[in-house]
Amino acid sequence: MTLLHLVLGDQLSHSLSALGDATPHGSLVLMAEVMAEASYVRHHQKKIAFLFSAMRHFAEELRGRGFAVRYVTLDDPDNRQSLMGEVERALAETGAEGLVVTEPGEYRLMDEMRGWQAKLGVPVEIREDDRFLITRAGFGRWADRRRELRMEYFYRDMRRHFGVLMRGAEPEGGQWNFDKENRKSPPKGLKGPRRLSWRHDAITSEVLDLIEARFPHHIGRLRPFHFAVTAREAEAEFEQFVTEILPSFGDWQDAMVAGEAYLFHSMIAAYLNAGLLLPVDVIRRTERAYQEGAAPLNAVEGFIRQILGWREYVHGIYWRFMPDYAGRNALDAHRPLPALYWSGGTKMRCMAAAVHDTIEHAYSHHIQRLMVTGNFALIAGLSVEAVCEWYLAVYADAYEWVELPNTLGMALYADGGLMASKPYAASGKYIDRMSNFCGGCSYDVKDSTGENACPFNSLYWRFIAVNEDKLRGNHRMANILAGWRRMDEGKKTALLKRAEDCLALLEKDVL
Template sequence: MVARPPRLGLVLGDQLSFDLASLAALDPTRDAILMAEVEGEARYVPHHPLKIILIFSAMRHFAKALRERGWQVHYVELNAAGNSGSIAGELRRWQQALGATHIHLTECGEWRLEQALRDAQLPLVWHRDTRFLCSREAFARWAQGRKQLRMEHFYRGMRKRCGLLLEADGSPAGGAWNFDGDNRKPLPRQLRGPFAAQFEPDAITTAVVALVRQRFSDHYGAVDGFNYPVTHEQAHQLWQHFLDFGLAAFGDYQDAMAEGEPYLFHARISAALNIGLLDVRCLCDDVDKAWREGRVPLNAAEGFIRQLIGWREYVHGIYWLRMPEYAGLNHLGNQRALPEFYWTGATRMRCMAQTIGQTLRLGYAHHIQRLMVTGNFALLAGIVPDAICEWYLAVYMDAFDWVELPNTLGMVMHADGGYLGSKPYCASGRYIQRMSDHCKACSYKVDHVIEEDACPFNALYWHFLIRHRAQLSANPRLAMVYRNLDGMPLGHREAVWQRGQSLLARLDAGEVV
């Protein structure tokens, strides 16, 4: 019998799961796996050094684990001789070297990379990314014929399909599908989150840190202090730490912000989940079980599960339904460049300085810091969507295009005209004051609007609503806001507009705000 030529399987840096459909299609006794660290993927945006460390270290650990399971793994390190610098180049090189007739791979997480591979004229066999509970095709079927796509409707269907937080008759636990109204409490003055679980770098991670320090010192963000999980075992330890110490209070305080508390009651698992070290169904089952056993309240369990099978699966579906044209949308016609302080944190606005400083230091910020601080300012200031999207993709450890782009372009910037979310998430400084302790030590006064020392968010909020009135005033969720605007004395409204104009002019001039 003539031996069958080997097949080659590709595992990308955000696909570090033993349950990949492409792995299941291969035979570890005859086929080979390719994993490659390439310059093109590390530099197409200036990724945070901690993000590069995370992915390269987790890849090396995963390759080691695959070998221990009997797989033949060809692993190309970044500094290896002959490294072509691209995934397509490495596939072509290793296909020829091994004489592989077919290359098996799982759907990519980014349209850019998947399109490059589809255009590479290689013998590719594609497999569905079964790590998502809703496939691209299933989401497209759900979306077909709907006048509006709303996450809440999608989420309810996913809850029913997955059997999560349901009563015996199939109705939602607690009599409601969504307890978001219970999940917006400001943090009590003395309450602080649990100690964050941390992981000491081993020899593999230490070598990657040295590599990143050598090759990516020009990227914004810290190199030192890496303490994230890089193996499945460590990721599950981080998850268990959250179940034991964070989840019970997550519901109440998931929107809260506090100085010196970057994590509070958040799980900090999104990076591990997005690269394959955790399984979304297992996480949801654990949360459902914790609620049924009375270890966590329903609003915490529901709020967390909604983040996973609601928003996470929803934005994944939106991304693949609308790409590539979705990336170019700019419904509000924004033209302003991203201010330099997004890369440095050098701003007098305390909330912005704290959030950006934390981001550059840790590669992390939770969803409200992203949405209602850095994102809110970009929305109010009219930043070009592409610029702020690139920033989010670069600086956060958990950012991959499928999750970052819809959240930033759609939810943060409203650049899709309301396709993803029903209204712009805009707010004045009062929201930040209510949900954080930043305003107490700020150079600006949150209770001022038009004065020179007034919080910039205040005038920019009204300026945004005035300049986009034609596009937004018909939105029923903004009706009360526009009534408040119309009730302002004309002279005050003009002063607010002029204060906004002055702030935007300072941004355009590159001045510190």
């Protein structure tokens, strides 16, 4: 019996479960570029180009291993422009008698696939994605034993289970995380190293021309295009990070510097999430750097926590609580997403920098996402749905399973504290401490109520005032709420007026 093995654009791993029993003789691999997946949100041009080029290179690797590959390009005149449409066409034209696929990363597609067998009239086997270190069922068993699903405790259990950075039953260095050592303010002149760049081969060049022709109205600057598009290239970028960059990652991982989009971050999330790198390999290689004395513990632990902790945790949260999770809006935030999120057109230097980095690179690092664009969305009360759609569209590493919990849960506190023990709301003081943006800004970070006062300051206190009742039961917010209640009434009035003025300017797109 000939089987059709479907490989999705974020499943570019030769160890993929859908390919586990595929053979060069008797199996047919299907890969398809379809408009339904490329445009269900207005994905960044670089993101689409990265995936299409990586998919085409992966198809060539499969052919080099002797597999028969049916690859459908976006501009194929017979392309039905949906995954099910291309599966249906392949079954009809090849006579394949069944379909094998690895479970997709997004609920909407999983829900669709569950109905494929009835619609296609052939057996459809949906296999577990075993590239994650904990299965969905395994996360469920962990969660069932917990009253609160905090990432920190999940991370410790994962460290114990996999024996990562452990000395017997105790964590390496005597503590589980080194966050306090990883929050240094950036010194003047801090710069990140030069990164690897890749020449465009014929495949990538053809893809870039296609994206320019088909997606001109999507966000982002397509060229220059800097992504690795094969596992070999992705591995080379990761090796550069480990050997040259990782030692500085810990100290400066929360720092933000104008003109330095990358600093000392790894830049591998897009490769991990598309399957070009595997998390277990990344974790073990990073751990080895510490064991060999090539990188300090605070850097290695902080990096491993992002993958063994956060990445696995948000994947588990997503699948445990979907589809209802996507509709949560605990703080009742509905303000329309302002134009500056798409253009970067604002006098707030930190926001302009984060959005411009995003437009240029399909990337900004995690503190910019959480404490600049995310923090502003939180304290301005922006629509949860619109903000989540923006994050999903603009970053090359974004898929709903990773984007939604990080945005809805962490940045916007819209799940009511399921993930975060308190809202990640902050005034301009935090941004001033962790960046060099405020010194050259049109707004005064030390002022809260004047005409040129930093909008983050008044919006922060407005956020506290508006959500006081909703946050009253949160013990971590008690001191802040008490401080608001004790505040002089005149100052409260001035703060709230300045906040409303800022929101009015935001609505006019002149903030």
